[in-house]
Amino acid sequence: MSDWLGLSEHERLFIKRFVARERIERWKYLLPQEKGRAAFLHRLADPRDLRAERMIEIPRSQQTPDEILRVLKARGAPREAFVISEWKKLDRKCLDLSQAVELAYGIGLGTVISSIPGALCYYEGETLRDRWLLVWP
Numbered sequence: 001m002s003d004w005l006g007l008s009e010h011e012r013l014f015i016k017r018f019v020a021r022e023r024i025e026r027w028k029y030l031l032p033q034e035k036g037r038a039a040f041l042h043r044l045a046d047p048r049d050l051r052a053e054r055m056i057e058i059p060r061s062q063q064t065p066d067e068i069l070r071v072l073k074a075r076g077a078p079r080e081a082f083v084i085s086e087w088k089k090l091d092r093k094c095l096d097l098s099q100a101v102e103l104a105y106g107i108g109l110g111t112v113i114s115s116i117p118g119a120l121c122y123y124e125g126e127t128l129r130d131r132w133l134l135v136w137p
Contacts, residue, residue: 044110
């Protein structure tokens with residue numbers, strides 16, 4: 001457990017369940033370090049470190065903040081969420097889910113909104129085609 005020090009429950013479970021196995025150790029090491037965190041979070045710009053089998057593409061017709069929020073709520077997302085983001089203003093913040101989606105939507109910076117730790121996240125990458133749900137199992 002000591003190797004997970006400095007990470008929130010949302011961060012630990014995001015890494016364990018949604019980061020590709022070969023990248024887990026690197027994420028565990030760099031994410032808690034202030035100096036390494038910002039540089040490493042740039043990897044969220046595209047989904048290369050995420051486990052493809054845990055990703056569900058959000059159809060283009062549902063790629064609006066209201067629709068994304070509806071989809072998350074339909075899957076049991078609670079009102080509050082934890083954010084992991086390239087954008088320092090959002091990173092490591094607990095926010096109202098609707099506020100988190102509104103702020104992350106379309107900013108072009110890799111962002112994960114963790115709704116249910118290790119079970120349901122919304123991922124937004126730097127391009128319009130990088131909008132996914134991350135689900136376990």
